Amino acid sequence: MLSEQARPRQGGTILKVFIFFYFSSVGLFLPYLPLVFRGMGLTSWQIGILFSLGPLVTVAVQPLWGYISDRFKTVKRIIIGQLTVITSLSLFVFHISSFELLLSAIFLFNVFCFPIIPLTDSLTLATASKAGRHYGKFRLWGSLGFALSALLFGFFFRSHGLEAFSLCYFILLFLCLIISFFLGDASYIGRKANASDIKQLLTNRRIIVFLLLTALLSSSNRANDSFMGIFIRQMGGGSEIVGYAWTVAALSEVPVMIICGSLFARFSELRLLSAAALVFFIRWALFFTVTDPRLVVPIQLVHGVSFGLLFLCSVSYITRMVPDRLRSSGQGLLSAFIGGIAGIVGSTLGGVIMSSLGPRYLYASCAAIALAAFFFYLHLDRVASRSVK
Template sequence: MQADREGGWLAAFYFLYFCALGAFMPYWGPWLHAQGQSPLAIGILTAAVQFSKVLAPNLWGWLAHFWGSRRIVPWAALITAAGFLALGLAHGNFSALLLITLTFSFFWAATLPLVDATTMDWAQRCGAAYGRIRLWGSLGFIALSLGMGGLLAHWGMTAFLPGIAIFLVAAWGASRYLPYGTLPDANAPRPRLSGTLRQVSLWFFLLAGLLEQASHGAYYAFYSIYAEQHGLGSAAIGMLWGFAVLCEVAFFWWGDRLIRRLGVSLVFTGAFVLTALRWGVIAWWPGLVWIILVQSLHAASYAAFHLAAVHWVSGRFPGALRARGMALYASVVYGLGGGLGALGAGWTWAHWGGQNTFAAASALALFGGVFLIQALRPAPTLEKEAD
């Protein structure tokens, strides 16, 4: 059946893309350290990856509006893989590493928002669930965040670049068969983005999402260190990370059904409240039992938030505008929000300590909820404008 085949290619792309990401995130810093980079240099190179998500998705979303995602995603995936391999040619030179990192990050940031838009279009056409396709990305992340450790233990850091590039090349292969929409007609009038951008609720939504994702900066940068300070060993910490992503997978499996039953607004609101609760419990009750329990809230702070956001954005950016809407969401919420959150968490950790850092993250998520309330107010029906 064609729909099953198309869904299989989408699931394969997510799995392979997040395999590469799951191998990259935990070991990028150690690989840079093995290349002789200082802590400051590692911070700059890590921030370069994060902040590339601010500009790049918007540019690629704009180009997809005219060229179609079919002409962009496969090339971007292939250049990303080549960029990873090119990092080995820098031989530890910081300037070369920075230039190559900016290049591969720029193309890597192109793929996921455009594929998300493609998946939502396909899901609506086929009556399928976005979450049940997207969960394969989470499974890929688990597989390689654990598996890459064993690979590096056997082969050393020399396996880092080719190990990731293999999955990126495979993702390129899968991207060639994704169910993209029809190519834009150069002579047809195109819907404008300006009407949507004038809506105040959109900017409340983006600000709320930015704050919610910024609150994760403490978790991604310092959770493992914080857990170690409270008596957990590395094996236990690894299991806690894996448990959190398994809870994320479970929500992606059932989340679309839950959104249909409860509505986007209620799921969104619950995600923000539970995110604040998660960071608050970690701050004030960091014992093992509570930490295990609140790790299950990753299903809310990431999976429920992202799934509700994708549905919300898809409703505000219909048809030909969807790729640009997803790109705007990715750049502001994950690019800018993630980058500012990481920087802010570093500052608060250095000046306020671990407990107050997670307390601040909890307050940040609650503050984001204030803007979310404004964003979820009913909006007037959008009228498509022609150029």
């Protein structure tokens, strides 16, 4: 029989394996799906619409998934159900030729796909707390999985084309489904969450202001997620450069994940977020000037400081601001803003700007957003510091 110390350690190991393989599937999906859509003959505007569906669904259903998780005190069973659905859909949804049918299929797919990451975050926070470890030590395995997947599939698609995309995606999702049965579940203390708890969360002015500002900054990152691969292709780069760019970005998150505990001990989340916004501004300004697709790769080295801090600080701030019984609801609400609202703005407006003005104006807009967020975070940090005093 396992000792009490061994059980959390074993559960943590299985969770790390799950995170690695699920983010490997994201490392296939996010960099190369825009290229798959482009190969199907879709325009930048249509691709932007398709990529905005996920965020739209996130806004609509993610808080509901989080509430269901908190209400029934389970994360594992919900993740298993969601993986079962998207694994089945992945075999045929990316072969639909009609844009109208593709819209409907992608919408259904996203209802079950997009909530998996915030629910996994909720499970990771609970597991890390029980094991006495920091969240970042678990989440770095997602960065490693994403990086390895983006790199290897870049080489694979360069040699064999994108025709095998859906089969590769199915295999990774099926592995995740198998692993999910061996996950531990999140433990909840106290009464179940109810509707009044959610109302209290949604009327907390401090939380909502933070979420709106973070969604603003995240919208610039989501625009880049949707169109960086196309930007590289327009400059003459191949699939392998797209893979390199995403791999470098994901690997750059790892050092930030490792030292995030020390950073949080020295600086507030708002101060770190202002630093992240400033780095985003520099990153998008450099993209604005690039004419050689190979230069995108070294610029991606700052992704870890920009997006890595944005993500970790947001998760930490919301975790600190909500009670334990609303852990999944809090992460679901965060996802609705930085994944949902930000994704709608970034993908839709990004698609319009790409189609009408081109990538230079897209990255100029992203830089302006990041600079505005920098000053807003500094202001919020000063206000928070004065309230503590």
